[in-house]
Amino acid sequence: MSVDHPNYNSAAIWIDIRQAAYRNGFHRGLDQPMIQDGWYLLRSATTPFQVHVAAHGEGGPWVLSFSEPRIDGAILPGTDYTGPMPGRSGRALGSLVDLGDALSRIYHLVIEQLPPSAYQEFLDAAQSMPATTDAERLAIVRTAQGIFRQHLDRYWNQTCAITGVQDRGLLRASHIKPWAASNDYERVDVCNGLLLSALWDAAFDQGLVSFSDDGNLLVSPKLSDRATAVLTDGRPVTVSVSAGHAPYLKDHRLRHGFAELDF
Incomplete structure (x- = not known):
């Protein structure tokens, strides 16, 4: 209606x-x-x-x-x-x-x-923030990014989803579906993020690695054997993801050329 x-x-x-x-x-x-x-x-x-x-x-x-x-x-x-x-x-x-x-x-x-929604928290925080100048719009973006990081820290217990590293200076709040391609909800959705150490974040951001819906590591042929060995230390890698991560992971795989088989 x-x-x-x-x-x-x-x-x-x-x-x-x-x-x-x-x-x-x-x-x-x-x-x-x-x-x-x-x-x-x-x-x-x-x-x-x-x-x-x-x-x-x-x-x-x-x-x-x-x-x-x-x-x-x-x-x-x-x-x-x-x-x-x-x-x-x-x-x-x-x-x-x-x-x-x-x-x-x-x-x-x-x-x-x-549970508390990062998106509702963002709407509430941004409600009183003007958005008429570039500086004001940048302030809203930074607010969204800060809320996203806070919720991601909480979700992953301030620990890299892969390595277990807890040094905050080495951790990155990595969007699965890129910020520029996401709507306002997706930009702060905790399921659209992985908390990763810097090297893993770079590999994921560049599409050199991805993950199946079950969290199993997928490696691009563009990634060298040496880099793969450094990242994985020769061990199987999985990430503990939920059903909410699945649509974002699918987007990441398609965006970076990973064939959709039985993911």
Whole structure:
């Protein structure tokens, strides 16, 4: 379902949205509406999670948009929304009761079941950061990179995924799918990264090595036998990856010419 351009100049619409937000976990910043292109931003005071809400008019219908792919829209009331929106997913809701129910379900899911999301943390941190100059945009990029590194450090226990090296100065937060080719979510997704010692990071970044979906090492014929021996010390190499790494690893293999066989 899609709706016409939202009516974002109505005080009555904001009152309804604010009440639904306050009752269902999205308390932060309700003293002053934050509106962009007809979408009201709602933020939680207890988690960095945020959503956007818009309305066709006073009394609805309502549209809820969010950017957390771990939330299955099918568990929410309403129907899929396919129109333009600020998030990755959307639900069209026929009543304020449905809007409140959707907000409540999302809030409790995020609080009780889902681990902290680097992307939501980035959205929250970047919310108050202007992006009108090159310096300001660079500051946002550095914020994203810092959050990515923090979550990657936590995921890999501040240890190289291959060698076990823990010297921070030798460790690199290596994107699997390159930054330039990734969307905002992928840029900070912990599954789009490996924490690697500098030599392994260089080999991986240049596509001289890659990994199967099971984490088994794949070596490019472009890598010399000597370099392979130095990297592996003659031992089998595997990386402990999850299912979430698989699409990024596939992208890396295809990007660097590793044949897709039984990976």
